[in-house]
Every structure is written in C-alpha cells, then in structure tokens.
Amino acid sequence: MRKCTDEATPYYICVDGRKLIHKGTESRKQGNIKRTFEVYACSNCSGCSLKPKCLYKYNKHANKNKTMRVNEIWENLKNESHKNIQSEQGIINRQIRSIQTEGHFGDIKENNKFRRFNYRSSEKVYKEFMLYAIGRNINKYHRFKHGKIKKYESEKVEKLA
DSSP: OEEEOSSSSOEEEOTTSOEEEEEEEEEEEETTEEEEEEEEEESOOTTOTTHHHHSTTTTTOTTOOOEEEEOHHHHHHHHHHHHHHHSHHHHHHHHHHHHHHHHHHHIIIIISOOOOOSOOSHHHHHHHHHHHHHHHHHHHHHHHHTTSSOOOOOOOOOOOO
C-alpha cells in the first residue's frame, strides 16, 4: 500500500492500482488506552486478481471490498523510531548493546558457573534470575564507585573529506 496526499483527502493505492478512499475515523478503547484509526476503503474490488491474498478470510467474504484501518500516530512513532535506529548514534548504540549483552551472559555462564535454575515454574525462574541480576548490578555499582571500572564514552569517528 502506498499513501498519496495530492488531492484534498488522503488516499492509499493498493498493489492492483485501486484507490482506497478515506471513509472516516474510528476509535477503540482497550483498558485505559484509546486508539484512533483512520478508515480507508476501496469502492470496488471485483475482478481483482489479488483479492484472495488481500482480504482476510476471503472464502467467507468473497463479495466484500478491501477496508484498511491506519493508526497514524502509531505510524509516525514507528517511522521516527526506525529513523533513530538507522542514525549514526543508533548504530553505535546497537553495536554497544549487542556486545554488552553477550558479555554478561558469557560471564554468568562461565565465570560464575550459573548453568541451571533451582526452580522450574516460570514465575520462580524469573524471580531467581532477577535476584541474580540485582546482585550483579550491586557488584558492578560497587566496582564503579571504587574506580575499578570507568563509564563508557563512545568515540565518534570524524569523516575525512
């Protein structure tokens, strides 16, 4: 689907080249969260070769037309997040995070000989691991306070022109 805004009202164009025109706004409430959707619908999907792949439960509703609900706030947040992840700082943060996580699990398994949990239910395993993680964090904080480890400062590499 591709969004177009060249007219007064925005619309989407499906893969087959048909317009999905804005029909209205819909709100849904789930718990304390209210979500607002913009509803787009195609006026006529008959004769479309992609209709069985496009419509959910096509066999039950073969005579229906395509309807699409878009949460534009969510889409904007998703695009902003993707832009942040693909930025130079985002790439550096992802590299650091992957290195840090792998190191912690390797340290837990090899250096501390933590190979098995003492309990089997997921709730008890979660609690046991959280206690272990709290202990590791206290130990790390202690080493940091006494100057045995330094805060990581990322180095930005200047591009030479």
